[in-house]
Amino acid sequence: MPIVRKKSNPKWPPVVIREGETDVEKRARLQEEAEAKRVSDQIDQQIEQDRQRRTKFKGAKVLLLGQAESGKSTVLKNFQLHLAPKAFERELEAWRPVIHLNLVRSVNFIVNLVLSRGRRDSVSEGQHRLSSALSPEIRKLCIGLAPLRQVEESLIKSLWGDSAPRPNGLNREGKGSSFSPTSITLPNGYSWKRALGLQKSSQESLSSTSTRSGGRSQDGQNRRILAALGDDIVALWNNSGVQKILTAADINLKEHPGFFLDQAARITQEDYRPTPNDVVRARVTTQGPEEHVIVPEINTDRSKNWTIYDVGGSRAQRAAWAQYFDDVNMIIFMAPMSAFNQVLAEDETVNRLTDSLRLWQMLCSNKILAGVDFILFLNKMDILDAKLKAGIQFSSFVTSYVNKPNETKPVARYLLDVFVSIHQQNTPGRRKLHPHLTCAVDTEATSLVIARIHDVILVKILQETNII
Numbered sequence: 256m257p258i259v260r261k262k263s264n265p266k267w268p269p270v271v272i273r274e275g276e277t278d279v280e281k282r283a284r285l286q287e288e289a290e291a292k293r294v295s296d297q298i299d300q301q302i303e304q305d306r307q308r309r310t311k312f313k314g315a316k317v318l319l320l321g322q323a324e325s326g327k328s329t330v331l332k333n334f335q336l337h338l339a340p341k342a343f344e345r346e347l348e349a350w351r352p353v354i355h356l357n358l359v360r361s362v363n364f365i366v367n368l369v370l371s372r373g374r375r376d377s378v379s380e381g382q383h384r385l386s387s388a389l390s391p392e393i394r395k396l397c398i399g400l401a402p403l404r405q406v407e408e409s410l411i412k413s414l415w416g417d418s419a420p421r422p423n424g425l426n427r428e429g430k431g432s433s434f435s436p437t438s439i440t441l442p443n444g445y446s447w448k449r450a451l452g453l454q455k456s457s458q459e460s461l462s463s464t465s466t467r468s469g470g471r472s473q474d475g476q477n478r479r480i481l482a483a484l485g486d487d488i489v490a491l492w493n494n495s496g497v498q499k500i501l502t503a504a505d506i507n508l509k510e511h512p513g514f515f516l517d518q519a520a521r522i523t524q525e526d527y528r529p530t531p532n533d534v535v536r537a538r539v540t541t542q543g544p545e546e547h548v549i550v551p552e553i554n555t556d557r558s559k560n561w562t563i564y565d566v567g568g569s570r571a572q573r574a575a576w577a578q579y580f581d582d583v584n585m586i587i588f589m590a591p592m593s594a595f596n597q598v599l600a601e602d603e604t605v606n607r608l609t610d611s612l613r614l615w616q617m618l619c620s621n622k623i624l625a626g627v628d629f630i631l632f633l634n635k636m637d638i639l640d641a642k643l644k645a646g647i648q649f650s651s652f653v654t655s656y657v658n659k660p661n662e663t664k665p666v667a668r669y670l671l672d673v674f675v676s677i678h679q680q681n682t683p684g685r686r687k688l689h690p691h692l693t694c695a696v697d698t699e700a701t702s703l704v705i706a707r708i709h710d711v712i713l714v715k716i717l718q719e720t721n722i723i
């Protein structure tokens with residue numbers, strides 16, 4: 256059948272006139288065309304709905320980067336607390352053994368240090384008995400606190416389950432500022448929460464139930480021992496002789512992650528329940544990348560799931576970072592300002608601030624990240640402040656800092672300028688940088704920062720999905 260297109264009609268699709276078409280044929284054709292249009296419209300509608308749904312449910316994806324102990328997991332906890340406070344509240348209990356382990360490790364560390372110093376002094380002074388080198392009070396405290404070794408082993412076992420390894424560097428005598436006496440390593444992906452029966456796993460077996468109930472009675476016993484030894488722990492920490500030994504060994508436990516000795520009286524109570532503040536201060540080394548999906552509890556139009564990737568920051572873990580580079584809206588880079596006088600735990604020849612700056616430069620110049628916005632957290636402002644106030648000279652470690660006061664504000668300003676200029680000089684395209692001076696254990700202040708980056712990230716997502 257010949258088809259003639261009516262050229263004068265500007266409409267699309269053009270009206271088609273079929274010569275010799277009967278009325279019946281025409282009706283059938285029009286019906287077919289109407290059906291084809293209906294199907295086509297339906298498909299268009301479906302495509303549009305899918306696009307809208309994708310846009311609607313596409314939440315923020317954030318990657319946390321930075322060296323070990325820079326505060327990545329702490330910021331993750333702040334996000335959880337800010338976006339989903341009820342879920343965070345439900346998990347507080349899971350952190351109790353972790354906080355207890357942080358505390359017990361500090362105590363065992365001190366006891367070991369004190370005993371080893373006492374032994375060394377008694378040998379150097381030609382004495383044959385440890386008792387003569389240590390005061391009777393310290394000796395009594397150390398002997399009384401001996402059961403905490405078993406509590407430490409038991410807590411590790413309860414967190415790791417039956418596969419508990421022999422703890423690494425247990426009770427090692429610490430030297431310098433790169434060693435962390437309180438630090439603990441747990442199985443990847445928060446599976447320790449499941450081991451404690453606080454998170455349900457689809458693979459949970461009956462045998463694990465018996466382990467957990469055994470674990471619960473062990474937990475009760477640990478809590479009773481801690482409650483019984485609470486006063487001795489406080490007395491050990493407040494003992495001036497102990498403090499002298501720590502100072503002589505150049506160890507400032509307050510600056511170490513997972514420090515809870517100043518809260519020992521409260522934390523050793525048998526009915527102790529962790530507060531959100533305790534949880535952000537707890538220290539667990541992240542083993543390999545973890546994906547955390549946060550479902551915001553504030554029921555607004557803006558509430559979408561947030562996916563936060565938390566990675567391990569030590570050198571051995573950094574190769575795993577790149578797999579997330581092309582799948583995130585934002586990178587939060589953590590640089591601890593207090594690290595200026597510290598060295599890396601994994602390489603004591605490298606200053607931690609130098610390591611942070613190198614990492615930052617590498618990320619800024621990475622072409623795959625050219626389109627990813629950066630949020631910079633110059634973190635641990637409180638520890639920087641304490642160090643400078645204690646008289647540690649920033650300029651002794653950062654020689655380019657000349658003729659400026661050894662005070663927190665100017666030092667932080669200086670570091671901010673250095674990081675911003677590295678970003679400017681190394682960024683391949685036009686990337687936005689949002690810097691913040693932070694203290695990630697201050698949940699209120701961090702909540703304000705998160706509220707600000709919340710908006711920045713949402714605008715970024717909307718731009719990426721061409722909504723604005």
Ligand SMILES: Nc1nc2c(ncn2[C@@H]2O[C@H](COP(=O)(O)OP(=O)(O)OP(=O)(O)O)[C@@H](O)[C@H]2O)c(=O)[nH]1
Nearest residue numbers: 324325326327328329512513536541568635694695
């Ligand atoms: N005082 C103080 N402590 C902080 C601050 N930020 C983090 N911390 C503590 O530093 C310790 C280490 O923080 P994490 O968040 O575990 O460090 P991370 O970057 O995740 O470390 P890795 O998992 O080893 O890569 C924790 O005990 C935190 O409570 C801060 O601003 N001030």
Ligand SMILES: [Mg+2]
Nearest residue numbers: 327328540541
């Ligand atoms: Mg971590």
